[in-house]
Amino acid sequence: MTYCTGILVREGLVMIADTRTNAGLDNVSTYRKLHVFETPGDRILALATAGNLSITQSVVSYLNEGLTNPETGDLETLMDAPTMFRAAQLVGRALHKVRATEGQSLDAAGVKFDVSFLLGGQIRDAAPRLFMIYAAGNFIECGQEMPYLQIGEHKYGKPILDRAVNFNTTLGDALKLGLISMDSTMRSNLGVGLPIDIVTMRRDTQRCEIVHRIEAGEPYFHDLRERWSAALRAAHIAIPPPPYKPVEVDKA
Amino acid sequence: MTYCTGILVREGLVMIADTRTNAGLDNVSTYRKLHVFETPGDRILALATAGNLSITQSVVSYLNEGLTNPETGDLETLMDAPTMFRAAQLVGRALHKVRATEGQSLDAAGVKFDVSFLLGGQIRDAAPRLFMIYAAGNFIECGQEMPYLQIGEHKYGKPILDRAVNFNTTLGDALKLGLISMDSTMRSNLGVGLPIDIVTMRRDTQRCEIVHRIEAGEPYFHDLRERWSAALRAAHIAIPPPPYKPVEVDKA
Numbered sequence: 001m002t003y004c005t006g007i008l009v010r011e012g013l014v015m016i017a018d019t020r021t022n023a024g025l026d027n028v029s030t031y032r033k034l035h036v037f038e039t040p041g042d043r044i045l046a047l048a049t050a051g052n053l054s055i056t057q058s059v060v061s062y063l064n065e066g067l068t069n070p071e072t073g074d075l076e077t078l079m080d081a082p083t084m085f086r087a088a089q090l091v092g093r094a095l096h097k098v099r100a101t102e103g104q105s106l107d108a109a110g111v112k113f114d115v116s117f118l119l120g121g122q123i124r125d126a127a128p129r130l131f132m133i134y135a136a137g138n139f140i141e142c143g144q145e146m147p148y149l150q151i152g153e154h155k156y157g158k159p160i161l162d163r164a165v166n167f168n169t170t171l172g173d174a175l176k177l178g179l180i181s182m183d184s185t186m187r188s189n190l191g192v193g194l195p196i197d198i199v200t201m202r203r204d205t206q207r208c209e210i211v212h213r214i215e216a217g218e219p220y221f222h223d224l225r226e227r228w229s230a231a232l233r234a235a236h237i238a239i240p241p242p243p244y245k246p247v248e249v250d251k252a
Numbered sequence: 253m254t255y256c257t258g259i260l261v262r263e264g265l266v267m268i269a270d271t272r273t274n275a276g277l278d279n280v281s282t283y284r285k286l287h288v289f290e291t292p293g294d295r296i297l298a299l300a301t302a303g304n305l306s307i308t309q310s311v312v313s314y315l316n317e318g319l320t321n322p323e324t325g326d327l328e329t330l331m332d333a334p335t336m337f338r339a340a341q342l343v344g345r346a347l348h349k350v351r352a353t354e355g356q357s358l359d360a361a362g363v364k365f366d367v368s369f370l371l372g373g374q375i376r377d378a379a380p381r382l383f384m385i386y387a388a389g390n391f392i393e394c395g396q397e398m399p400y401l402q403i404g405e406h407k408y409g410k411p412i413l414d415r416a417v418n419f420n421t422t423l424g425d426a427l428k429l430g431l432i433s434m435d436s437t438m439r440s441n442l443g444v445g446l447p448i449d450i451v452t453m454r455r456d457t458q459r460c461e462i463v464h465r466i467e468a469g470e471p472y473f474h475d476l477r478e479r480w481s482a483a484l485r486a487a488h489i490a491i492p493p494p495p496y497k498p499v500e501v502d503k504a
Contacts, residue, residue: 155407156407156410158440159411159439162439162440163481163484164488172493172494173488175496176488176494179494180488180491187411187415198496207501210494210497210499212496220492220494220495223492224491227490228487228488231484231490232412232483232487234483235483235487236416236429236432238479239428239432239476239479240475241424242427242428242431242472243472244450244472245462247459247460
């Protein structure tokens, strides 16, 4: 399993991904699912991947090697996409390419073409944007009303984002809330686990701000998990007991 | 959608179910999904249902009308099941019966036989038990290490149960935590909604303690939701900001 989230706030963008991959419970490995494409000052893009690793890695390879534009004949990579919209389309085209080459064999082997991506970033002076790209290559974009997207095992970590994140959340708080969301997911699904990769980018800098891998035992994340647990415990203890009256027992 | 949870603690059992049913977003209704079967002093059983309403209602009808035991020829209902295990088996047999009568037509219509049940309760002096029954009629039982089960849209509300519920949780706290779990689900999935039905039973009383429907606007549940939100907000604000250092920008 995988859990990745991207949060796009006024100040910039946070992307968080776990690194656990499994092909059966006895074959658990760590793979990078968060990829950064950067030309500082010009562009910063981050791509998070979920689903079949052979497919997502091939897509990333195509995005690095480039895909031929059918109209112009030019070789295009994420590093020269003119806009974030075109960059999202390029991921879609990479998906089409992988499906065209591998789709039939995967179908024959009963492997589902089940992948999804988050692509966030900023290219030059255009506003930062964040997209979720589906297996068919189509995509949606997150808006200011609900400024986050998730892929993979997303439900456990959704309530905290729903409650706490809005477009005016600071970049630091967005990162903190993303880590709490990751913690909730890790507690309820053993298939999502450390290390966790994080990338943040501050609007209009066109470069990474923080690039960090949280390893097991890291003090800050450990402390965040402990504090969050303790706070939840205190929170439910502080809620008064339910006032509902017992059914009256017939004394007859 | 549906969300139901059952929590089995030392003091007794809590069952909670929402009531929203939909056949498409333009056809949303309220139906009882939590059914109580009680002979005070002898037995108390509660059955929560998720999935296709025509199937779950037929199962409940069979459990009320009785099913013929193929070995003895006797008509059996939940009201005369000798043990909770036999009661769970009876729910399984009711499912087989519905599948035998309706399965082919449902298949032909492309309707999935997609249902699940929670059955909890106590019969006479035997310990209270809680089962989850799958569409095939097979079932699992919850244990003391993880004393709750869920059906329907279960992921949003799982983290709080994972963190806070254990076998020594009081019955009142189990109800409160179940309601917090329901709140998390309702916030993240509009298909789960008020009113909410709750039933509690205290061990060795063999009768309902609380039977209650929480309607929209009820002060206690409204207050619980507000307090929980406020506490979560305070909790994440109290966590220190992430200490990760920005990538050093090359000044060259």
